[in-house]
Structures are given as C-alpha cells and as structure tokens.
Amino acid sequence: MNLNPSIRLKRRISEGSIKGVLFLCAALSIFTTVGIIAVLFFETVEFFKEVSILDFLTDTQWTPLFVDKHFGILPLLSGTFLVAFIAMCVAMPLGVLSAIYLNEYASVRFRTAVKPLLEILAGVPTVVYGYFALLFVTPLLQKIVPGLSGFNALGPGIVMGIMIIPMISSLSEDAMSAVPRDLREGAYALGATRFQVAAKVVVPAALSGIMSSFVLAISRAIGETMIVTIASGQQPRLTINPLVPIETITAYIVQVSLGDTPAGSIEYKTIFAVGMTLFIFTLVLNIFSHWLKERFREEYK
Amino acid sequence: MRAALILRNKRRDRIFKVVALLSAILGLVFLATLVIDLLYDGLGRINWSFLTSFPSRRPERAGILSAIVGTLYIMGLTALFGFPLGVGAGIYLEEYSRRKNWLTRLIEINIANLAGVPSIIYGLLGLGVFVRALNLERSLISGALTLALLVLPIIIIASREALKAIPFTIREASYALGATKWQTIFYQVLPAALPGILTGVILALSRAIGETAPLITIGALTYIAFLPESIFDPFTVLPIQVFNWVSRPQQAFAVNAAAAIIVLLAITLILNSVAIYLRYRFQRRLKW
Numbered sequence: 001m002n003l004n005p006s007i008r009l010k011r012r013i014s015e016g017s018i019k020g021v022l023f024l025c026a027a028l029s030i031f032t033t034v035g036i037i038a039v040l041f042f043e044t045v046e047f048f049k050e051v052s053i054l055d056f057l058t059d060t061q062w063t064p065l066f067v068d069k070h071f072g073i074l075p076l077l078s079g080t081f082l083v084a085f086i087a088m089c090v091a092m093p094l095g096v097l098s099a100i101y102l103n104e105y106a107s108v109r110f111r112t113a114v115k116p117l118l119e120i121l122a123g124v125p126t127v128v129y130g131y132f133a134l135l136f137v138t139p140l141l142q143k144i145v146p147g148l149s150g151f152n153a154l155g156p157g158i159v160m161g162i163m164i165i166p167m168i169s170s171l172s173e174d175a176m177s178a179v180p181r182d183l184r185e186g187a188y189a190l191g192a193t194r195f196q197v198a199a200k201v202v203v204p205a206a207l208s209g210i211m212s213s214f215v216l217a218i219s220r221a222i223g224e225t226m227i228v229t230i231a232s233g234q235q236p237r238l239t240i241n242p243l244v245p246i247e248t249i250t251a252y253i254v255q256v257s258l259g260d261t262p263a264g265s266i267e268y269k270t271i272f273a274v275g276m277t278l279f280i281f282t283l284v285l286n287i288f289s290h291w292l293k294e295r296f297r298e299e300y301k
Numbered sequence: 302m303r304a305a306l307i308l309r310n311k312r313r314d315r316i317f318k319v320v321a322l323l324s325a326i327l328g329l330v331f332l333a334t335l336v337i338d339l340l341y342d343g344l345g346r347i348n349w350s351f352l353t354s355f356p357s358r359r360p361e362r363a364g365i366l367s368a369i370v371g372t373l374y375i376m377g378l379t380a381l382f383g384f385p386l387g388v389g390a391g392i393y394l395e396e397y398s399r400r401k402n403w404l405t406r407l408i409e410i411n412i413a414n415l416a417g418v419p420s421i422i423y424g425l426l427g428l429g430v431f432v433r434a435l436n437l438e439r440s441l442i443s444g445a446l447t448l449a450l451l452v453l454p455i456i457i458i459a460s461r462e463a464l465k466a467i468p469f470t471i472r473e474a475s476y477a478l479g480a481t482k483w484q485t486i487f488y489q490v491l492p493a494a495l496p497g498i499l500t501g502v503i504l505a506l507s508r509a510i511g512e513t514a515p516l517i518t519i520g521a522l523t524y525i526a527f528l529p530e531s532i533f534d535p536f537t538v539l540p541i542q543v544f545n546w547v548s549r550p551q552q553a554f555a556v557n558a559a560a561a562i563i564v565l566l567a568i569t570l571i572l573n574s575v576a577i578y579l580r581y582r583f584q585r586r587l588k589w
Contacts, residue, residue: 011481018483019397025389026405029412029457032450036422039429097324105318106325114325116577121328123504123573125511127540128335128562131547135555136338162331169325193314216417223419225514226540230547250421250514257424257518263433271518275425279418286417 040279043272050266056273062236062247064270065256071270073277075236079246080278083157083228084221086242090161091217095168096203096210102169103176104198115170122166130230133159138231151233151245160227164220168213175209175296176202212292219285223278225250249278339566343559351560355526356542360553365561367525368542371441372510372568374529375538378445379452379509384502387453391460391498396486416454423451424518432519439520442532447515452505459501463494496579503576507569513540539565 048056051071059072098118102111138155142148148155179202187197203210233245234255247255253271261267354364390412398405427447437443467490475485491498516538524545525537539561546558 015481015483019393022389022393022397025386026393026408026457028386029390029408029415029453032415032426032453033411035430036418036426039426040422043429094324094327097321098328101318101321101325105321114329117329117332120573121332123507123511123569124332124335125513125540125565125569127511127513127543127547128339128566131543131555131558131562132335132338134547135342136334162328165328193310195314195317196310198317219417220419223421225419225421226544229514230544250419253421253425254514254517257428257520272425272429275422279422282417282419282422283414286414289417290413 036279040272040276043269044276047266047269047273050269051273060238062252064267065259069266073249073274075238076247076249076252076274077277078238078240079153079228079232079236080222080248080250082153082240082242082246083160083232083248084218086153086157087161087164087221087224088214088218090158091164091168091221092214094161095165095213095217096172098165098169099172099176099210100198100203103173104194104202118166118169121163124163126163126224126226127230129159129163130156130227133227133231145243148243149233149245151231151235152243153232153246154242156227156231157242159231160221160224163224163227164217167220168217171213171216172206172210175206175213178209178296179205206296208292208296212289212296215285215289215292219282219289222248222285223250223282225254229254249274336566339559339562342556343561343563346556346560347563351557352564356524356537356545357526360551360557363546363554363557365539365542365564367528368537368539368561369564370528371521371525371536372538372565374441374532374536375445375448375516376506376510378441378532379448380502380506382446382449383452383456383505383509386449387456387502387505388460388498390453390457391464392486392491394457395461395464396482396490412454412457416458420451420512421514421518423447424515426450427515427519438533439522439535440533441529441536443519444516444521444536444538445532447519448509448512451512451515452509455505455508456498456501459504460494460498463497463501464490466497467493496582500576500579503572503579507572507576510538510572511540511565511569513538513544516541517544539568 056071056073058074059070060074061070061072062075063070102114106114133156134151137159138148138150138152141155141158142150145154183201183205184197187201192200228248229251232248232251234247234251235245236247236252237244239246252274256267256271259267351364352369353366354362355367356365357363394405394408424447427443427450431437431443431446432439437446471489471493472485475489480488521541522535522537525535529536543558543561543565546554546561549555
C-alpha cells in the first residue's frame with residue numbers, strides 16, 4: 001500500500017481527533033461525578049456556615065420551613081430508613097424465593113414468559129406506584145390495620161418493596177446461575193431434593209452475590225422519591241411507627257423544590273445538605289454492594 | 302424409617318415449590334391489579350378534549366396537552382444529547398481501550414457508580430449547574446440535559462454490550478482491506494451493533510419519560526397553560542402532571558391522574574415493545 005504522505009498525515013490527524021472526541025464522551029462521566037460532588041459540597045458548606053454540624057446530627061426536629069427553625073436530620077433519616085426497612089422486609093424474601101424458583105424449578109418456557117413481565121414491573125414510572133400506594137394500597141390496608149392514617153410509611157413501603165423484587169430477583173438469579181453445576185449434581189447424587197439443593201447448596205454458595213443485591217436494593221429504596229412523596233406525607237418526625245405520616249429526605253427535597261425558594265436562602269441550602277447526606281449513604285452502599293459482588297466472583301474463578 | 306424421611310423431604314420440596322412459585326408470580330399479580338385499577342379509574346376519562354386541553358382548576362375541563370407536548374420535547378432532546386455522548390463513550394471504552402489503564406478503569410467504576418446514584422441527586426446537579434451556574438433557567442434544555450446525564454450510564458453500558466457482541470474477525474477483515482480504525486468502526490462495527498445500541502437508547506428513554514423527581518427539583522412547573530416555543534421555555538411533563546393531580550384532595554382530580562397515567566404507560570409500553578422487537582431481531586441476526 002503506497003499512500004502519499006499528505007493523505008497519511010490527514011488520516012493520522014482525523015483518526016487522532018476522533019479518538020480525542022470519543023475520549024471526551026467517556027470522560028464526561030467523570031465530570032458528572034465531579035459536578036455532583038462539587039454542587040452538593042459547595043452548598044453544604046454554605047449551609048454549615050449557618051447551622052452547626054452538631055445540631056444537624058443531633059437535633060430531633062426538622063422544621064426549616066417554619067418560623068421556629070430546627071435543623072436536625074434525624075427525623076428525615078428515621079423516615080427514610082423506616083420506609084426502606086418495610087420495603088426490604090417485602091423484597092428480600094420474595095426476591096430470593098422468586099430467584100430460586102426461576103433458577104432451580106422453572107421450565108425454560110415459564111422463565112422466558114415471566115422474566116420480561118418482571119422487567120416491566122421494574123420499568124413502571126415510580127409516580128404510578130405513588131398513585132397506587134396512596135389510592136389503592138393504603139385504603140385497602142386501612143380496612144385491616146386500625147389507626148392507619150391516610151399518609152403513612154406502611155403502604156408506600158410495601159409498594160416500594162414489590163417494585164424492588166425484580167431487581168433482587170434478577171441479581172440473585174445471576175449469582176445463583178454462576179454456581180457451578182457440579183455442586184448441584186454432587187448434592188443430587190447424594191439424594192437431595194431440589195429444596196435441599198437450593199437451600200443448602202445453591203443459596204449458601206451464592207450468598208455474597210445475594211447479599212450484594214440486598215445492599216444495592218437498600219440503596220435504591222432510600223433514594224426512591226415519588227412513592228414516598230405522594231403517599232407518606234410531609235411531616236418529619238422521629239418515629240418507628242409505620243402507621244403515621246412521616247417525611248423522607250427525598251420527599252423533603254421535592255417539597256422545597258415545589259415552592260419558590262430563592263437561591264441563597266437557608267431553605268434552598270437545606271436541600272443540598274440533605275441531598276449530600278443521601279448521596280453519601282447511597283455511595284457507601286453501592287461501593288459495599290460492588291465489593292460483595294467482586295468477592296463472590298473471586299470464589300468461583 | 303428411611304421411607305418416612307424421604308417422604309417428608311419430598312413433601313417439603315413440594316410445599317417450598319408452591320411458595321417459591323407464588324413469590325415469583327406475586328409481582329405479576331400486583332402488576333395486573335395495578336393495570337386493572339388504573340383502567341377502571343381512568344379509562345372513561347380519556348377523550349379527545351382531555352388530550353387536547355390545557356390543565357385547569359376545574360377537573361372536568363383539565364387536559365394533558367402541555368404535558369404531552371413537554372414529554373415529547375424532553376424525550377427528543379434527551380435522545381439528542383444522550384445518544385451521541387453515550388455511544389461515543391461506549392465506543393471509546395470498548396474499541397479504543399481494550400488494554401486497560403488506570404484511567405479507563407476509573408471511568409468504568411465511575412459509570413457503575415453513577416448508575417446507582419438516586420435520580421433526585423441528578424436533579425440537584427441540574428439545579429446547581431444548568432439552572433443556576435449556566436443560567437438556563439427552568440427550561441426544556443435544563444431538563445433534557447439533566448435527564449441525558451441521568452440515562453447516560455444506561456446507554457453506555459448497552460452500547461458496550463452491543464459492540465462487544467461483534468466478532469473480532471469483522472474488524473480484522475476490515476483492517477486487512479486497508480481501512481483505518483475509525484473507518485472500521487464506522488462502516489463495519491457500528492452498523493452491525495446498531496440494533497443493540499438502539500435497544501439500549503430506547504430503554505433509556507423509557508426510563509427518562511417516567512422520571513419525575515429530577516425535573517421537579519430543577520423547577521419544572523406543575524401548572525403550564527401554554528406550549529413551549531423554544532427550548533428555553535418552561536415546561537411540564539406527564540409524570541409531573543400526574544403528581545400534581547394526585548396531590549389534590551378532590552376525587553375528580555384523582556380520576557384525571559389515572560387517565561394521565563394510562564397515557565404515560567401507553568407511551569412507555571410502545572417504547573419498550575420497540576426495544577424488545579429490536580433486541581429480538583438483533584439476536585436472530587447474530588448468527589455470523
């Protein structure tokens with residue numbers, strides 16, 4: 001091949017610049033992370049110029065929108081984790097059981113029919129689940145649970161849990177299907193039933209993968225916004241009672257965003273401070289989940 | 302004795318199988334209940350005037366015109382920003398950095414982490430960067446840029462999967478004919494991977510049109526009685542309209558919310574069906 005030098009140079013330049021542009025696309029993700037941290041950090045620092053960190057972490061009231069302002073994040077945290085806890089109580093057992101069924105019992109036909117439908121469940125916009133939690137599940141629960149108020153943690157928690165099932169189920173299934181066939185066959189050869197194989201061989205072998213899916217699901221649950229904004233109320237209170245209105249971090253951010261708070265006001269800064277708190281929690285959980293998953297991968301290399 | 306043990310174990314196995322099966326289909330029962338409840342509440346409310354009216358204080362007069370138009374604008378703009386950036390990043394990571402160095406590894410870990418950041422945090426990012434710092438106000442473009450960043454990890458991961466599925470021999474054949482790296486990617490690899498990439502982009506869009514929280518956070522309005530004339534105008538979208546109606550105490554607005562949800566789900570369902578169809582075609586064509 002004899003290309004003349006000028007064509008070769010042109011090619012070199014165009015190839016090089018294309019690579020540069022593509023690199024910038026990939027690097028944009030880094031800028032996004034830097035942007036998130038910078039925005040949150042900047043406004044959070046501004047917030048802590050007006051509110052002491054000690055108050056933020058220990059005060060038991062959160063009332064930045066009232067005249068008598070208190071800036072204790074504990075009520076928002078308790079609300080956030082209360083709903084997440086209820087969601088996990090629903091999602092963990094059902095998610096793992098469903099993964100076991102799909103992976104160990106179900107026929108290929110059943111799997112190919114059910115899995116896309118479960119994907120749809122995960123793809124429904126969360127505002128729809130909020131509607132359902134407020135206007136269907138909570139009224140239904142009120143017939144069974146006396147004293148359940150119209151806004152509460154229970155209904156939204158259950159709905160959120162069902163929403164999270166596909167996530168736990170599909171990640172746990174990935175972990176279970178990575179368990180070597182030999183282990184199962186060994187157990188079957190010893191006369192184990194499917195239940196025994198699932199409970200005593202497959203689940204323990206896939207445990208760190210399953211745990212990883214749980215941790216990721218918790219992270220998803222505490223960051224979930226619309227279900228709790230619509231159906232849990234806007235009353236930050238330090239409680240573990242699932243029957244009364246509460247407020248989560250995410251619902252508070254929405255509440256403030258709906259009003260017209262001017263930039264620079266203390267109300268404006270609070271959403272970044274609580275946003276920072278939420279970001280740190282989810283980041284730690286995501287990294288922990290990733291670590292668990294990697295550990296699992298190493299076991300079966 | 303042993304026969305009794307075997308019998309007991311078999312019985313346990315059968316009971317467990319039923320319990321596990323019920324868990325697997327509970328989600329589907331829930332989904333069916335949700336859909337039936339929505340259709341029952343809202344289907345009767347959907348008519349031409351509901352689709353072509355602006356929101357109103359009076360529920361029977363209110364419609365979703367501005368919300369539908371806003372949703373279409375946001376979808377289009379999000380695709381416009383997200384598609385080239387996401388595919389570009391996917392190409393870089395898959396084709397230009399097969400030998401991993403610390404930088405590409407950092408980018409990969411970072412993308413995985415971004416996929417797990419709650420969407421409302423992206424709203425705060427959009428508020429700080431697009432609305433305030435770049436002064437784009439509470440406009441369509443602020444919303445679309447925010448959502449593009451939100452769905453970027455989905456597009457990147459899908460693009461990489463699609464590119465990875467193209468056999469290396471295709472590339473080698475192209476190099477053997479004297480094509481440069483970019484020519485190989487653009488004329489051989491990308492067209493072959495396109496259905497897979499498009500599937501990912503469509504799934505990303507169907508995620509984007511359901512997003513409510515980040516758009517409320519950047520300040521999208523809940524009451525818009527006009528259509529945007531440029532991308533710098535304020536807007537509303539279907540999920541925000543739903544949220545607005547659900548938050549009102551009157552029963553008639555709840556009916557409106559159900560009707561708007563049906564329209565929203567219909568759009569999501571159409572997008573997902575297209576994606577599934579493309580994936581199906583892609584899988585069939587993969588027999589090289």
